[in-house]
Amino acid sequence: MAFSHFLSLDDFETAARRRLPRAVFGFVAGGAEAEHSLRDNRAAFARVGFVPRGLRDVSRRSADVALWGRSHPLPVGIAPMGIAGMCRHEADLALAQAAHAAGLPFILSGSSNVPLERIQQLAPGTWYQGYFPGDTARMERILQRLQAARTEVLVVTIDTCVAGNRENNARRGFTVPFALNPSLMLDGLLHPRWLLGVFARTLYRGGVPRWCNLYEEIGCRITEEPAHGFRTGRDLLSWEHIAWLRARWPGRLLLKGVMHPADAAEAVRLQLDGVIVSNHGGRQLDGSLSTLQALPEIVAAVPEGFPVMVDGGFRRGADVLKAVAFGARMVFVGRPLMYAAAVGGQAGVRHAIGLLHGEIDRNLALLGCARLDELTRDRLRAIPGI
Numbered sequence: 001m002a003f004s005h006f007l008s009l010d011d012f013e014t015a016a017r018r019r020l021p022r023a024v025f026g027f028v029a030g031g032a033e034a035e036h037s038l039r040d041n042r043a044a045f046a047r048v049g050f051v052p053r054g055l056r057d058v059s060r061r062s063a064d065v066a067l068w069g070r071s072h073p074l075p076v077g078i079a080p081m082g083i084a085g086m087c088r089h090e091a092d093l094a095l096a097q098a099a100h101a102a103g104l105p106f107i108l109s110g111s112s113n114v115p116l117e118r119i120q121q122l123a124p125g126t127w128y129q130g131y132f133p134g135d136t137a138r139m140e141r142i143l144q145r146l147q148a149a150r151t152e153v154l155v156v157t158i159d160t161c162v163a164g165n166r167e168n169n170a171r172r173g174f175t176v177p178f179a180l181n182p183s184l185m186l187d188g189l190l191h192p193r194w195l196l197g198v199f200a201r202t203l204y205r206g207g208v209p210r211w212c213n214l215y216e217e218i219g220c221r222i223t224e225e226p227a228h229g230f231r232t233g234r235d236l237l238s239w240e241h242i243a244w245l246r247a248r249w250p251g252r253l254l255l256k257g258v259m260h261p262a263d264a265a266e267a268v269r270l271q272l273d274g275v276i277v278s279n280h281g282g283r284q285l286d287g288s289l290s291t292l293q294a295l296p297e298i299v300a301a302v303p304e305g306f307p308v309m310v311d312g313g314f315r316r317g318a319d320v321l322k323a324v325a326f327g328a329r330m331v332f333v334g335r336p337l338m339y340a341a342a343v344g345g346q347a348g349v350r351h352a353i354g355l356l357h358g359e360i361d362r363n364l365a366l367l368g369c370a371r372l373d374e375l376t377r378d379r380l381r382a383i384p385g386i
């Protein structure tokens with residue numbers, strides 16, 4: 001498949017909207033309740049403007065970024081996204097391999113559908129995101145599995161103690177665990193490329209996708225409730241469990257879903273390796289602040305050099321550069337790369353990453369910066385009243 005007519009990440013969204021059944025597209029695109037936070041994540045970028053500088057010799061540019069002693073060619077990674085197998089057969093693998101080829105981090109969701117051992121084999125260095133229950137005996141068994149698979153970076157999502165209220169899923173008949181019903185069947189029949197290329201292919205190759213990486217073993221099918229319950233115990237998770245994890249986990253340990261500066265400060269106190277500022281792409285607490293707005297306060301709450309990362313609504317290189325100017329080390333992109341995987345598999349994701357790379361490189365030059373560390377907060381102005 002040629003991607004020359006995909007000129008921006010939004011073009012993948014347009015193509016995925018046509019290709020995926022409404023319920024599946026809605027599951028990916030949607031947010032919680034009235035979708036205020038989903039919209040505000042995007043709207044925040046228009047409330048901040050660049051102040052570029054000229055005549056700065058930007059002929060030798062690089063968007064390299066160092067994280068824990070490793071260099072990445074861009075300050076960009078792929079956010080964890082569960083049940084990616086609904087969008088494409090083995091989408092987790094397509095995302096992992098595209099990120100690996102580009103030298104960028106990919107965070108494998110705990111709710112993913114390809115066993116993490118296979119992902120680590122084909123895309124070594126993949127990070128793992130856990131939806132941990134507040135039960136150290138069960139956590140210990142998951143950690144053993146992660147270590148056996150040579151996982152180095154563990155991300156604990158802290159914004160999902162209970163399920164978000166995603167009315168759009170309910171309206172379209174989309175449930176987790178997944179259950180087929182007449183309206184979904186009709187939806188599938190109206191999208192034959194998905195029906196044959198994803199649904200039939202997946203059933204033929206390996207049967208109904210499974211919760212492969214939620215717990216210590218390959219779990220049940222996504223049409224079934226896991227033995228311990230899907231979210232049982234997540235509402236018990238507390239800072240004590242994070243302290244326990246810190247003592248137990250020898251690799252890098254991050255929190256995802258940090259929105260309050262005091263939580264970022266606590267992560268520093270517990271000697272974690274970084275935080276990801278996130279409101280789960282507007283899919284959990286509707287009305288939570290946009291992540292671009294939350295970012296500066298969190299950067300201010302941690303010591304200089306402590307990695308603060310962010311996700312939520314990033315669609316352009318310019319968006320990424322605004323977060324970098326506010327002090328973000330890495331920006332994670334979610335939905336657009338899921339759409340790229342749905343439309344074009346690994347090649348689609350690589351093309352999407354290439355688009356972001358081009359935008360970041362060009363805009364860095366236009367800002368008058370040869371390197372990311374020249375891009376500081378004085379290049380941004382708030383635009384009041386918008």
Ligand SMILES: Cc1cc2nc3c(=O)[nH]c(=O)nc-3n(C[C@H](O)[C@H](O)[C@H](O)COP(=O)(O)O)c2cc1C
Binds near residue numbers: 111313
């Ligand atoms: C379909 C989908 C599934 C997601 N699943 C997870 C998940 O399993 N774990 C997690 O921490 N975040 C999950 N998220 C949230 C993303 O990691 C990320 O925070 C968000 O999508 C970033 O916003 P963006 O999609 O606007 O780039 C999911 C998001 C989407 C769209």
